[in-house]
Amino acid sequence: MSADATATDANLNEPVPDEKFVRHSAGNVETRLEGMRIRGFLVPNDRFYVRSHAPTPQIDAASWSMRVFGTGVERELQVTYDDLLDLPVVSVVRALACAGNGRAYFDEDQHKPTGGDQWRNGAVGVAEWTGVPLSAVLELASVLPEARDVMPEGLDEARARRPLPLDKAMADDTILAYAMNGEVLPPDHGYPVRLIVSDWIGAASIKWVGSLEVAAEELFSPWNTTDYVLSGPTYPSAGPADGEPLTTLPVSSALELPWPARLPLGRHLLRGRAWSGAGRITAVDVSTDGGRFWTPATLRDPNMPGAWVRFDFPFDADDLGESEVRIRARDESGAVQPQDVPFNDGGYLYNAVVAHPIEVVAD
């Protein structure tokens, strides 16, 4: 199959060339990490994965405004784009990763297929997000002591919405972002304004925010009751939800190699990235013998908590034919990528060690 350099996606604004993305269902494209030949720390906007449940809405920032309301604030108000630009600015460098990243491995490694897009490890990216702390906007409406949950809602046809507990909403690094990597937030990533909920699954970071409800009571939406919860044979249900809502991203890693990879005989420097919502990455180990013997990879600066770290290691392609590389990252909470992830209905948070297939070929 020849690569399509002009591919588009019916639900997205920007082109999605094969060189940059693996395409899944409409509106859902996975970054080819190996396609980033200059390997910057940040993923450029035109290579950043997109996960959208509905077409990108066309929104005019000049007429856009966001309603802040609910039983948890003293007064209701409308916030304009200019209002946001007038507030104090902050930037955070953070990973966004889809809860479904790695879903394909439930089927490939465990022979337990789940519905939904069959992402491998490219539904992840790191960007510098610029905007205002969500707390600054909520405080404009005066948050009441009894406030409990905050529900951002998207202006897309999916009306995507997912409540956050107040303490997470008020955290310094929960922001309403209007810029991404120094550019105006692209339409496919939430223009004019999206939420960035640091360290949590991507679904928490609502795009195209049109309203913020602050409530004195607990809030529910499809995204914390039936979707983006841990449900399945080994998981208990949780009150009105089918299972515990997913929050923190587990420690994970990805190689910057095609799947499967083809390498000529000889020594190669292989590379990848590791991330965790639970803190800085402290070690990345590599095995080329099926997971018996592990050697450390070299971590390359910067190593930023909440973002990711780049790593590399030498790989000797000595024998023609099939071989495999396994990566196992550890974070500062002590969590290590597991050998297995118990099956869950949504196919979420598959962060187990995977055997990356490499075919060694003659030049």
Ligand SMILES: Nc1nc2c(c(=O)[nH]1)N[C@H]1C(S)=C(S)[C@@H](COP(=O)(O)O)O[C@H]1N2
């Ligand atoms: N309004 C809205 N926000 C959304 C979504 C969506 O479909 N609609 N998808 C969510 C999911 S599941 C993920 S993983 C991230 C993806 O962000 P990105 O497309 O900028 O990479 O956005 C989240 N925010």
Ligand SMILES: [Mo]
């Ligand atoms: Mo997601």
